[in-house]
Amino acid sequence: MYTVHTRTASPLFSKSSFSVLRRYSDFLWLYETLSDNNPGVVVPPIPEKSPFNRFDQSFVEQRRIALEKCINKIANHAVLGKDQDLKLFLESDTFSLDIKHRKAEIAHERGGLIASIGQTLTGPKFYETDEWFDRQKTYLDSLESQLRGLVKAIDAVAKQRAEMSLVIGEFAQTIGDLASSDVGKQLSQSLMAMADVERKAQDLQNIQANQDVGTILSTVDEYARMINSLAFASRVRTYHSWQNAEGEVRRVKQNHEKNRAQGRIPGDRMGQSLSLIAEAERRALDAKQEFEKASRLIKSEMGRFEQERIEDFKASLQEFLEGMISRQQELIRAWETYQQSLLTKVPGSRRDSTAVAA
Helix, strand or coil: CEEEEEECCCCCCCCCEEEEEECHHHHHHHHHHHHHHCCCCCCCCCCCCCCCCCCCHHHHHHHHHHHHHHHHHHHCCCCHHHCHHHHHHHHCCCHHHHHHHHHHHHHHHCCCHHHHHHCCCCCCCCCCCCHHHHHHHHHHHHHHHHHHHHHHHHHHHHHHHHHHHHHHHHHHHHHHHHHHCCCCHHHHHHHHHHHHHHHHHHHHHHHHHHHHHHHHHHHHHHHHHHHHHCCHHHHHHHHHHHHHHHHHHHHHHHHHHHHHHCCCCCHHHHHHHHHHHHHHHHHHHHHHHHHHHHHHHHHHHHHHHHHHHHHHHHHHHHHHHHHHHHHHHHHHHHHHHHHHHHHHHCCCHHHHHHHHHC
């Protein structure tokens, strides 16, 4: 269970601050629902489900960070932030019951359960007529491959840091054990201080390993997943809806012409038959406009995607480098302090080292 805290000045909400409990499956429902509600819009993806290490502390924290980034991006999106299903997710205290009612409403709006199932089926084969989309798909396939490779590399580095931390810890323990043996008070103190520095190095390696995951790996993994959630599929779905609507127009017109030729349409029902044609044509026009709108949205969303990707990568890289520099400086100070303590304990060492430097 995750506690989602919201603070907002939006008039869409009844309160300015509130909190709710949500499961991973609730985040998944939100992602899928927003994707269905907003064809053409790039919905930030939630982290993938994993059957392994689900309760490992680092995995739990990594998932929490990813979910937090996802929900913040959704809430700050110009279109998604106004979606009523996001409002439901963020503030409902009876969420499980509410989404059952919401699913029933959606099924009714789409013409019942059978009609909603039909919408998930593929329609006529889609042939791309806009070269822009072909170029973008080629570019995104290449980018995804590069990002997936980078995810593996960063994950390997983070694991190596964690393994290095264990080795440093073992070394510190060995030095500490040696300091406890009968080696003389002065040497024992020096060894104990060295063990403390090594333990400091161990802690910093652990922190850096977590930093690798929380900064660069988190951002790279997010964008590798986001490529798969880009709204090209929703555009194809709206295309199929348009083509099916066009097919319905042809069917209604053919029935009208057939019945009229056979004299099966009385004069008082001619207007009704023509209104059926007009209604089918209206739905086909709406479907065509929905397809065109999705196409325009995807192009604008791709521009936003690229801009956000550059900004997010820059911010995560800067945070990573600043953290690494800070920890390296901290370790250097620890070793310098240890060195100074050795020099003050050995008579004449400071003078001799100064003479050598001169």
